[in-house]
Amino acid sequence: MGPVPRTLELFYDVLSPYSWLGFEVLCRYKNIWNISLQLRPSFIAGIMKDSGNQPPALLPRKAQYLRNDVRLLGQYVQVPMHLPKDFFSVILEKGSLSAMRFLTAVSMEHPEMLEKVSRELWMRVWSRDEDITEPQSILAAAEKAGMSSEQARGLLEKISTPKVKNKLKETTEAACKYGAFGLPITVAHLDNQTHMLFGSDRMELLAHLLVFRPG
Amino acid sequence: MGPVPRTLELFYDVLSPYSWLGFEVLCRYKNIWNISLQLRPSFIAGIMKDSGNQPPALLPRKAQYLRNDVRLLGQYVQVPMHLPKDFFSVILEKGSLSAMRFLTAVSMEHPEMLEKVSRELWMRVWSRDEDITEPQSILAAAEKAGMSSEQARGLLEKISTPKVKNKLKETTEAACKYGAFGLPITVAHLDNQTHMLFGSDRMELLAHLLGEKWMGPVPPAINARL
Numbered sequence: 001m002g003p004v005p006r007t008l009e010l011f012y013d014v015l016s017p018y019s020w021l022g023f024e025v026l027c028r029y030k031n032i033w034n035i036s037l038q039l040r041p042s043f044i045a046g047i048m049k050d051s052g053n054q055p056p057a058l059l060p061r062k063a064q065y066l067r068n069d070v071r072l073l074g075q076y077v078q079v080p081m082h083l084p085k086d087f088f089s090v091i092l093e094k095g096s097l098s099a100m101r102f103l104t105a106v107s108m109e110h111p112e113m114l115e116k117v118s119r120e121l122w123m124r125v126w127s128r129d130e131d132i133t134e135p136q137s138i139l140a141a142a143e144k145a146g147m148s149s150e151q152a153r154g155l156l157e158k159i160s161t162p163k164v165k166n167k168l169k170e171t172t173e174a175a176c177k178y179g180a181f182g183l184p185i186t187v188a189h190l191d192n193q194t195h196m197l198f199g200s201d202r203m204e205l206l207a208h209l210l211v212f213r214p215g
Numbered sequence: 216m217g218p219v220p221r222t223l224e225l226f227y228d229v230l231s232p233y234s235w236l237g238f239e240v241l242c243r244y245k246n247i248w249n250i251s252l253q254l255r256p257s258f259i260a261g262i263m264k265d266s267g268n269q270p271p272a273l274l275p276r277k278a279q280y281l282r283n284d285v286r287l288l289g290q291y292v293q294v295p296m297h298l299p300k301d302f303f304s305v306i307l308e309k310g311s312l313s314a315m316r317f318l319t320a321v322s323m324e325h326p327e328m329l330e331k332v333s334r335e336l337w338m339r340v341w342s343r344d345e346d347i348t349e350p351q352s353i354l355a356a357a358e359k360a361g362m363s364s365e366q367a368r369g370l371l372e373k374i375s376t377p378k379v380k381n382k383l384k385e386t387t388e389a390a391c392k393y394g395a396f397g398l399p400i401t402v403a404h405l406d407n408q409t410h411m412l413f414g415s416d417r418m419e420l421l422a423h424l425l426g427e428k429w430m431g432p433v434p435p436a437i438n439a440r441l
Contacts, residue, residue, distance in 0.1 A: 051274065051275075051276045052274060052275070052276075053274055053276070053277070059266065059267060059268055059396060060266075060267070061266045061267075061268070061394055061395070061396040062268070062396050064394055065394055065396065065411070065413060068410075068411075069412075069413075069417075072410070072420060072424075073420065076419075076420050076423050179276055179279055179280055180276070181274060181276040181277050181280065195283075195287070196280075196283075197284075198280060198284075199416075201414075201416040201417070202416070204291075204419070204431070205287060205288065205291050208291050209287070
């Protein structure tokens, strides 16, 4: 057997388009690099609050830039990204609390479904401009990912339980402890160091760190 | 003759470490890709003001992240980046106005020296933790870049003239018109579109937009175009 796979934790929120880009790239590389990819559903609004940061979309020039950047990167990274018509409402008003609690429940009870369900939620909000806040929206994503209606409903019932709410809180706090001020963050656990990399545009550097382990 | 080189404008400020990373990568590729690299000395504090943004270093977690990010990227991009001891004072208090006015004067009178003098200013502030605000600091950088003492002094005298001050203002405004909220920005002029890319981490995407090959931040020199 070869060397032990290095653990990469990806903290993400489906509200974040850059999280989707990072997620897809790492999902492709998980079968190529000697890594163990751990998906960590987190709450971006909680990270903003804890760090004192604010969503970039609130600054007009950043919002304008984001729209273009996300579109171009979607094409380059081959992720079917399409901006929602009411971009600001989606990001700043509707949010992602139920969706991320649902993914937390999935991670706790059916972790093998976490990748697919996460993807279907991104496809709804960031590809087809569909809602991800209503119960039926979340169920539709889960079923599209291959969950039975029963299984999905069962998990949906749990999203307001203390167990699930606390787990999402803990994961979000863990991201904050790694220094997150936004999402996605990729935490690479190397032999004697831990590196937190912010954004979807540090993958080349990550590859270098996984091979060369500089001091 | 081949196709017309595409113009890339790099708007930068020596106060910005990410500007240095973007600058070195583009300087390496200017002899590999079919591009015409136009260096545009700009004033980052002016861009922050105009866009309503604030320096990332003002948010504690971003400051902490930056310090690590800039160090790791320096190693990966092979740029001798070393954080100044008093990081906050350099970025938030001392600033870069004289340095960028000097580079503006260089761009107007000795554009062939602009790359080297820019590099020497970055080496001072972001490699050797040396001042770039005092006249003698700026002269030292210019001389290290190969300017004669006379030439350098002559340009230094011009940095408070309306001509130079206005030129820096105009360049900074041009960056703002392209949508800048920080630096560096790379503006790629393609056949029928213009793309503004922010930061030093969009070079692979830039290669894709140009139809050129991305070979990482340290491309092999043997591919250099003669």
